[in-house]
Amino acid sequence: MIPAQVDVLIVGAGFGGSLLAQILAKSGKQVALVERGSHPRFAMGESTSPLTNLLLEQFAQAYDLPHLNHLATWGAWKANIPNVGVGLKRGFTYYGHPADGSVAGVRGPLAVAASPGNSCADTHWLRSDVDAWLCKQAIELGVHYAERTSVIDATPCENGRWRVVVRYENGDEATINAGFLVDAGGRTAALADYVGAKATAFSEYPDTVALYSHFENVALAADVPELGAPENAPYPVDWSALHHVFPGGWMWMLRFDDHRVSAGVSVERWLSDEVSLLEDGGWERLLARMPAVQKQFAGATRVLPWMQADPLPVRLDRVAGVNDTAPWAFLPSAAAFIDPLYSTGFSLTLLGIERLAPLILNGTSSESDLAVYEAAVQRDISCVARYISANFVAFSDFERFTDVSMFYFAAASWSEICRRIGKRALAPGMLLSGDDAFWQGFDAYLAGECTAADAIAPWNIAGLADRSKSGMYPANLADVIAAAEKLGLSQAEMEVIINDADWARCD
Numbered sequence: 001m002i003p004a005q006v007d008v009l010i011v012g013a014g015f016g017g018s019l020l021a022q023i024l025a026k027s028g029k030q031v032a033l034v035e036r037g038s039h040p041r042f043a044m045g046e047s048t049s050p051l052t053n054l055l056l057e058q059f060a061q062a063y064d065l066p067h068l069n070h071l072a073t074w075g076a077w078k079a080n081i082p083n084v085g086v087g088l089k090r091g092f093t094y095y096g097h098p099a100d101g102s103v104a105g106v107r108g109p110l111a112v113a114a115s116p117g118n119s120c121a122d123t124h125w126l127r128s129d130v131d132a133w134l135c136k137q138a139i140e141l142g143v144h145y146a147e148r149t150s151v152i153d154a155t156p157c158e159n160g161r162w163r164v165v166v167r168y169e170n171g172d173e174a175t176i177n178a179g180f181l182v183d184a185g186g187r188t189a190a191l192a193d194y195v196g197a198k199a200t201a202f203s204e205y206p207d208t209v210a211l212y213s214h215f216e217n218v219a220l221a222a223d224v225p226e227l228g229a230p231e232n233a234p235y236p237v238d239w240s241a242l243h244h245v246f247p248g249g250w251m252w253m254l255r256f257d258d259h260r261v262s263a264g265v266s267v268e269r270w271l272s273d274e275v276s277l278l279e280d281g282g283w284e285r286l287l288a289r290m291p292a293v294q295k296q297f298a299g300a301t302r303v304l305p306w307m308q309a310d311p312l313p314v315r316l317d318r319v320a321g322v323n324d325t326a327p328w329a330f331l332p333s334a335a336a337f338i339d340p341l342y343s344t345g346f347s348l349t350l351l352g353i354e355r356l357a358p359l360i361l362n363g364t365s366s367e368s369d370l371a372v373y374e375a376a377v378q379r380d381i382s383c384v385a386r387y388i389s390a391n392f393v394a395f396s397d398f399e400r401f402t403d404v405s406m407f408y409f410a411a412a413s414w415s416e417i418c419r420r421i422g423k424r425a426l427a428p429g430m431l432l433s434g435d436d437a438f439w440q441g442f443d444a445y446l447a448g449e450c451t452a453a454d455a456i457a458p459w460n461i462a463g464l465a466d467r468s469k470s471g472m473y474p475a476n477l478a479d480v481i482a483a484a485e486k487l488g489l490s491q492a493e494m495e496v497i498i499n500d501a502d503w504a505r506c507d
């Protein structure tokens, strides 16, 4: 049962809600966490990125939550929480497929490593396990948790607080007086009606839908001759977030260590209509257009029901505010969902928590404080949408897609290193959303005024957009040292930082 009065009520015990609850509880707040489902439960969104993992490490340190370090690298995970389902993710891999389905037209792979070895590698989260584990940690830290529980009313009341009515699993209703209301309910917009937030559309973004599930016995791309893996690939290509891109959409394949595979497609409406994707047999009809991918799934068995998101992108017009002096906020993942390409969801969620937690902890939750949070989240969301939209245009031309992808990898590696060396101000927002010069370069590239290599040059610390590498990009700290001056350091200074850093050691 939840106490009648709490400092913060969080709706939704996904990884975002449970994590924010832990941070607040550890810092002394009375926190209620209500979940309409029950753990363990399926959740989508599994692939991490270096920024996700770095943010987790930084939360572990800043809020004295050392167990979060277990999630931050594949090596720490296997050593500390081997029973929580995980997959090794060494990087991002892409194959391109032509509209005519010809095997000769298959392109790639483009393989961009995120780590030089396994021990410090990114991961795929088996969300049913991970979310249950995070929720358990929250409970152990004193969070008041109720599952199979719904919010049925929320109104601002006296003294800038909320009166929230919840209904428990047994049908009992209770009123909770909360000082701050957080929506961490993912795509459901759980609190939108109570706070007055409305659905809105992305501008200039394609109308897309998604279909996805988990599978067993999916063949390795490396074993399918039409796909294959070059000998100089920087990692075994299947131990990555593996993508197939094609005119109108893309497919993800995330392999867990037990060889289960999370796979799904995100496609434009016209393509979904052409193959009746969301009707029986739609997956097979889409795969029939890509014989090489079809081979990967020839012996596969689906082990979960089909899930779909139609439409895939969703967005609210408001992210945070104060209603009659009572403060509220949505985590970014509750305010919008764009597309899982480049695994931006976790990082967006964590950047939101990084911004929101101090506001709640310091009691700086005035209209103007929350307006700053709202503006930052909206800017991140708009930037990611603008970027993903350009990818959809590029999917039909693999060379162009490769160029467009370099903007993500440049922004991501730049942001990671800036954080690691204590120069966060050089990397404002998700995908450098606060750096106008980066986005001007992107526009100039899209307008054909410069090459991708020229546009990303000021932020390129990872040897990206180098055609001599034929799409094979190892994670090489020598590239970072060579580019030290872009970060305001000499090469010798950067070498010292890297030689001293734990994060730079990896087997």
Ligand SMILES: Cc1cc2nc3c(=O)[nH]c(=O)nc-3n(C[C@H](O)[C@H](O)[C@H](O)COP(=O)(O)OP(=O)(O)OC[C@H]3O[C@@H](n4cnc5c(N)ncnc54)[C@H](O)[C@@H]3O)c2cc1C
Binding pocket: 011, 012, 013, 014, 015, 016, 017, 034, 035, 036, 037, 043, 044, 045, 046, 047, 048, 149, 150, 151, 184, 185, 186, 187, 188, 190, 210, 212, 264, 309, 331, 333, 334, 337, 340, 343, 344, 345, 346, 347, 349
């Ligand atoms: C198809 C797809 C693929 C994705 N792939 C990736 C990826 O590879 N990498 C990545 O970084 N991100 C990915 N994402 C995004 C990722 O899923 C989200 O960023 C992440 O799940 C957000 O976590 P969360 O805890 O905020 O929300 P969720 O994981 O959605 O959890 C929300 C929780 O709130 C509960 N809830 C909802 N409504 C209510 C209510 N009214 N009352 C009580 N409880 C409620 C739900 O039951 C759920 O447990 C993907 C998303 C989709 C749709």
